[in-house]
Amino acid sequence: MNEISIIPITGLPEIKKGDQLASMTLGAIDDSGNEIKENDIFVVTQKVISKSEGMERDLNEYKIEDLIKNETKQIIRKRGDLIIAQTKHGFICANAGIDKSNIEKNKALLLPEDPNKSAKKFRNQIESQSGKSVAVVISDTFGRAWRKGQVNFAIGSSGISPIKNYIGKFDSFNNELFATEIATIDEIASAAELVMEKSINIPIAIVRGFEYEKSNEDASLLIRDQQEDFFL
């Protein structure tokens, strides 16, 4: 197993609707004197994807309650102002993933319509412009049941197997491993967060050196069915 590097992409401007995020990312990497490598994993925060896709809503035009309602499949818990909701994508998170930070005042930002499609588009553009094979993870900041604080998880992905499956493999004592499936793309999203500062502008990072399995599956694989879930 080799060393892994987590490399912040600096120098990106504020992202606006219609911006060509992949080209701008390659430009920023070039300007900083770096280059991308074969099998680099791009971790892109939901915020810049949503902004480039025009998911900003003006709170003078829309009520935040209505925006949340429209993004919600099912309310899981509600206490005071805080709503934990299952979004139409299947994510369970605060306020159906709608955010009012890192955006102009009086605006709110919705999640991308289809984060896996966004990941695939970003990946295709990086690959066609750079000639390198890469993977893409779209990250967002999630609270967890039972644990304080938030971490980054993957809401979209392309080109990388979302799960590393040890089931049926054997450990060094020759015990068969029965229950271990590692949600690799969630760990990659968390790792990348370590170089992303919320108060400054680092919305994209590269995770380099991780040996991953290429796959056509995407982050929707990590959403547990209601019937399988103990806590829904």
Add this chain to the structure above:
Amino acid sequence: MNEISIIPITGLPEIKKGDQLASMTLGAIDDSGNEIKENDIFVVTQKVISKSEGMERDLNEYKIEDLIKNETKQIIRKRGDLIIAQTKHGFICANAGIDKSNIEKNKALLLPEDPNKSAKKFRNQIESQSGKSVAVVISDTFGRAWRKGQVNFAIGSSGISPIKNYIGKFDSFNNELFATEIATIDEIASAAELVMEKSINIPIAIVRGFEYEKSNEDASLLIRDQQEDFFL
């Protein structure tokens, strides 16, 4: 923000009760021609801590049900063979954190009695033997509500603030950040897992280059009180 490296420690033997884990780790780093640096973060899996602390139990002597019962403060869910329990430490996890993989057949491994104390001891020994300031995170593999697959979270820590708090800070649009507390040590545990292979023997990794706040607080800070929790 600088690049972060995640460096696997290779060459450690199987760990037994009484082994001096910190000395062995420094030995393995030395043997591989590497050296530790000021402010390195050591991520150590629970398994090697538990083994060195004699937390193995022989299943010819103990029934697994009794071991789980003894580690459990509260059963959260039970379905078939699977028990989701709150351990006496406060963690909510499968089988009260007891594991039968990566251990001799017919043995089970309990969590350390006090993972924060284990982290502190490991840190003190690394610091006194190397002369460098370091931080330590003890990691374990956790399932999550609502999401498939498992990730590594922190069950113990020493020398690093468990949470990065953005509350009261301002984003680049001058919005005050109200709700963001990042569980940094959980993200560090997840990042380190990317270089740890469950089927081979890499139980320790170094996370290098992350600018963290030193702190006397430990991983117990991440356990949410029952009264504050929506899902207990």
